[in-house]
Amino acid sequence: MSDYYTPSQVSERFGISLDTLRYYEREGLLSPVERAPSGHRRYRRGDVELLDLIRCLRDTDMPIATLRSFAELVRAGDPTIPDRVELLQRHDDQLTARIATLIERRAAIKHKIDYYRGVIGAAEEDERAASETVARA
Amino acid sequence: MSDYYTPSQVSERFGISLDTLRYYEREGLLSPVERAPSGHRRYRRGDVELLDLIRCLRDTDMPIATLRSFAELVRAGDPTIPDRVELLQRHDDQLTARIATLIERRAAIKHKIDYYRGVIGAAEEDERAASETVARA
C-alpha cells in the first residue's frame, strides 16, 4: 500500500537478484532510482512498470544494449514513441522468426525421438521372439 | 559425390565456422574425425548426420555439456538408446515450455505496441483538431 518498493520487494517480484537490479540501473536500463535519506533505493510505480517491460523484452532475448536504447527513448519522452514502436516491432519480428525456427527444430527432435522409439520397439520384438524360441526349445 | 566432406564443405553446409567445428570436436561433441595423410580432416557421412542433430539441439539452446553427454551416449552404442530418448525428451519438454513463454511474452509486447500506436493515433487526432481550429480562426 506504500507508494514505493524496496529493492528486495522488486527483486522478489520479478525474480531478479539485487545485483542484477543494480546492474540494470548502471547499464542505463533504469534511470537513477530515487533514494531514501539512508541512501537505500526506493522504486516508484514507474520504475516497476518499466522493469516489467524490460523483463519481458529480456526474457525474449533482447540484448542489454538494445534495451538501453529503448530506455533512452523512454527517457526522451513522448515524441520518441514512434521510434519505440519501431524498435519493438523489429524485436517482435525477430521473436516471431525465432519462435518459428524453434518449432521447426522441435519437430525434428520429436522425429528423432520417434525414430529411437521405433528402434527400441523393434529390439523388444526381437527379444520376445528370441525368448519364444528358447521356450520352444 | 565423394564419400567424405572437407572442413570447409561442412562449415558451409551448416553455417558453422571452422573454429567452431574444431571446438565441437575438442569438446567431445564429435568423436575424433578421420584424417587424410596430410592431417586434414575428412568428415564422413556419419559425422555429418550427427552434426545435423547437434546443430538442431544447439539451435534450441541445448548447452554444450548436455550435448557432450548425448554424444557420449551415441558413442556407447545401441544399448544407450533409451537414455538418449530420455535426454531428448527432457530437452523437448524444456523447449516446449520455452516456446510457450516466448509466445506469451510476444503477446505482451504486441499489446505494448498497440498501446503506443493508440497514443500516436490520439496525438494525430489532436493535431488535426488543432489545425482545424486554426483554419476556423
Next chain:
DNA sequence: ATGCCACCTGGAGCGCACTCCAGGTCAAGC
C-alpha cells in the same frame, strides 16, 4: 551500547560459447 539487518559502493570474477592468432605443414600449380 550492541547487534543485526537491509542496503550501499566500486570493482573483480565467472561461465559460456565461441573466436582469433601465430606459426607450421602438405599438395598442387606455375
Next chain:
DNA sequence: GCTTGACCTGGAGTGCGCTCCAGGTGGCAT
C-alpha cells in the same frame, strides 16, 4: 624450386550477462 591455399596445432582472447565480494552506513530492537 616457390608460392599459394587449405588446413593444422595449442593456447590466448572476446563479449555477454550477470554474480560475487570486501568493506562500509543508517536505523531499529534489545
